[in-house]
Amino acid sequence: MHSGMRSRLRGLRGRLWENARRTSPRLLLKIFLCVTIFLPWLAAALVLTWIKMARWRKRSAGLDFLTRHSLAFQGLDFQSLRVESKSGGLSNANQIWHLTGLDGRQVTYFVKVFVAAGSFWARHLPDVSPFPRVYGQKTHERFTVDVVSRVQLADEGVPVPKLVAFDAVEKVMVIEYLTGESVDEILKRIQERGRMEPHEADVIRQCGQGLAAVHKAGFSLIDTQPVNCIWRSEEKKVYFTDLEFCTREDRRSWDVGFFLCFVMIRLPEPVKREAREFFLLGYENTRALNHEGIAEAGRSLAEFMPVLKTILDFRQFTPEELLDELVSAP
Known part of the structure; x- marks a missing residue:
């Protein structure tokens, strides 16, 4: 691992310590007990994740996928494949695949490799936080929910990255690569x-309007972090990218409150209040708000703010970088 990455990871450790100091002793105890009780399962999930990611980092795994799904990638030179790991995912290992067309054009895809660590996260995060307990927690269940929801939301006219190909055995999907900027970067x-x-x-107003469109179509996303929203300035649209927790259960107030929680984390006073108003204004342009439900979601998340800051810090790195640091740390 190069020195720049080592420096960034040292900075991560410093921020983790600072966030831990700001976390209530009661919440720290809950997290400690959960990790201790489920440590064997956590260790198994990390090992399985490391093995799968090590395999999918190899170019040969991507070539096998392209060959098995060749009709979805017609006109491309498979031997030109270049695999790039992408930071931002805790539930999955994200990659960018670069290919060259037979006519010389450059083609890029976004790839989600579903891993066991994400299933551990989905199963036990509700034990220590107000995060909703989702119905589909296993790796194949999260994968299936993402695939089906992606198609259903697209049919409803909701902007989501288009599904290109998927492998139900490997739990890997290839979707269109969107040029744009995550709302978290903004x-x-x-x-x-x-x-x-x-x-x-x-942009923030469009986030509210886009989430209202999801709710109007009869869906809740659950994981509405701004980092999962891509702003496409040429279209004036926000695309929702992470759909593995998508549900028909009514979690609309949570969706709004969870997004606004990250706005509160990122922005200083009084900008955060201004941003909040723009988001709610955009939402109310499409459908009415449940203000009491949103306030309740915000109150339930207040104690968890330092942990959410830690999650944002983790998402700056790929799962491979975090796991490599874990196994190589003195």
């Missing part, structure tokens, strides 16, 4: 500047 830019530009206010 929030970080506002944070650094200390104020919000008009076009950034429009």
Whole structure:
């Protein structure tokens, strides 16, 4: 691992310590007990995850996938495949696949490799946090929910990355690669500047409007972190990318409250209040709000804020980088 990455990981450890200091002793005890009780299962999940990621980092795994699904990738030179690991996922190992067409054009895909660590996360996060307990927790269940929800939401006209191909045996899916910017990156830019530009206010308003469209179609997303939202300026649309917890259960107030929680984490006063109003305004342009339910979701998340900051820190790294650091740390 190169020195720059080592430096970033040392900075991560410092932030983890700072966040731990800000976490209530009661919550720290809950997390400690959960990790201790389920340590054998956590260790097994990490080992299985490391094995699967090690295999899918190899170019040969991608070539096998392309060959098995060749009709979805017609006109491409499979031997031109270049695999790039992508940070941002805790439930999955994310990759970018770069290929060259037989006509010389460059083609890029986003790849989600579903791993066992994500299933451990889905099963036990509700034990220590207000995160909803989802019905489908196993790896194949999360994979199936993502595939089916992606198709259903697209049929309803909700902007989601298009499904290109999937392997139900390997629990791997290939979706279109969206050029754009995550809403979390936009929030970080506002944070650094200390104020919000008009076009950034429009992005946040579009987030509210887009989430309202999801709810109007009869779905809740559960994992509505801004990092899972891609802003496409040329389309003036927000795409929702993480659908493995998508449900028909009514979690609409949670969806809104969870998104706003990250707005509160990222932005300073008074910008956070302004951003919150823009988001709610965009939402109410499409459907009515349950203000009491949103307030309740916010109250339930208040104690968990330092842990959410830690999650944002973890998402700067690929699962491979985190696991390599874990096994190589002195």
